[in-house]
Amino acid sequence: xxxxxxxxxxxxxxxxxxxxxxxxxxxxxxxxxxxxxxxxxxxxxxxxxxxxxxxxxxxxxxxxxxxxxxxxxxxxxxxxxxxxxxxxxxxxxxxxxxxxxxxxxxxxxxxxxxxxxxxxxxxxxxxxxxxxxxxxxxxxxxxxxxxxxxxxxxxxxxxxxxxxxxxxxxxxxxxxxxxxxxxxxxxxxxxxxxxxxxxx
Numbered sequence: 001x002x003x004x005x006x007x008x009x010x011x012x013x014x015x016x017x018x019x020x021x022x023x024x025x026x027x028x029x030x031x032x033x034x035x036x037x038x039x040x041x042x043x044x045x046x047x048x049x050x051x052x053x054x055x056x057x058x059x060x061x062x063x064x065x066x067x068x069x070x071x072x073x074x075x076x077x078x079x080x081x082x083x084x085x086x087x088x089x090x091x092x093x094x095x096x097x098x099x100x101x102x103x104x105x106x107x108x109x110x111x112x113x114x115x116x117x118x119x120x121x122x123x124x125x126x127x128x129x130x131x132x133x134x135x136x137x138x139x140x141x142x143x144x145x146x147x148x149x150x151x152x153x154x155x156x157x158x159x160x161x162x163x164x165x166x167x168x169x170x171x172x173x174x175x176x177x178x179x180x181x182x183x184x185x186x187x188x189x190x191x192x193x194x195x196x197x198x199x200x
Contacts, residue, residue: 007037007038007039007043007047009047012037012038012039012047013048013054013057013058013061014061015036015037015038016033016036016037016048016054016055016058017058017059017061017062017104018036018099018100019032019033019036019037020055020058020104020108021062021099021100021104021107021108022100022107024107024108024109025055025108025109025116025119026116028051030044030051033051033054052118052119055108055119056119056122058104059104059105059108059122059123059126062104062105063104063105063126066126066129069126069129069130069133070129070133072085073086073130073133073134073137074133074137076137078141078146079134079137079138079140079141079146079147079156080141080188080191082134082137083134083156083160083187083188083191084184084188086130086134086160086164087160087163087164087167087183087184087187087188088181088184090103090164090167090168090180090184091167091177091180091181091183091184092177094167094168094171094177094180095171095175095176095177095180101171101172101174102168102169102171102172103164103165103167103168103171105123105126105127106165106168106169107168107172108123109123127161130161131157131158131160131161132157134157134160134161135153135154135156135157136153138151138153138156138157139153147192148192148193150192151192156191156192159187159190160187163183163184163187166183167180167183167184170183
């Protein structure tokens with residue numbers, strides 16, 4: 001049996017997530033993390049592995065697992081409702097009172113040198129999985145007759161996630177939650193007409 005942890009792992013992970021979110025993956029050093037988390041470097045290595053593994057665990061804390069994200073989209077009453085939830089949640093998350101502005105996934109990997117290529121790939125996979133899940137949900141609504149047969153599922157899902165990325169940039173530039181919600185409304189206004197209501 002190994003020695004038990006002498007600190008609250010979840011609390012330390014939360015602090016690491018905020019540090020990466022605020023300063024970025026590459027520019028955050030182990031020394032920065034020890035100060036923010038209130039633990040020693042050996043404790044970080046023992047509990048989380050290296051900086052990359054700590055970052056990836058922090059990202060999972062932020063974004064959830066693939067299964068959780070896909071389930072959230074799948075459980076929505078319609079693809080429109082799923083898109084609305086994604087956009088409105090992003091507007092709130094990117095303008096939180098106790099978190100840095102913008103999206104952790106975009107902010108923490110903004111530099112993107114080759115030394116972090118595997119980290120960039122992992123973050124890109126998270127975005128891709130969400131986009132594919134929304135695309136499949138749109139395709140289901142087309143098959144059910146909720147959306148027109150002419151609906152471009154790929155283009156529509158790409159539009160939502162492109163808007164989310166843009167909202168992150170706006171938030172980092174100082175945009176308010178109201179401004180981001182206005183962007184979300186304009187994106188949703190472009191949604192294809194459905195047979196019943198788009199707000200079910």
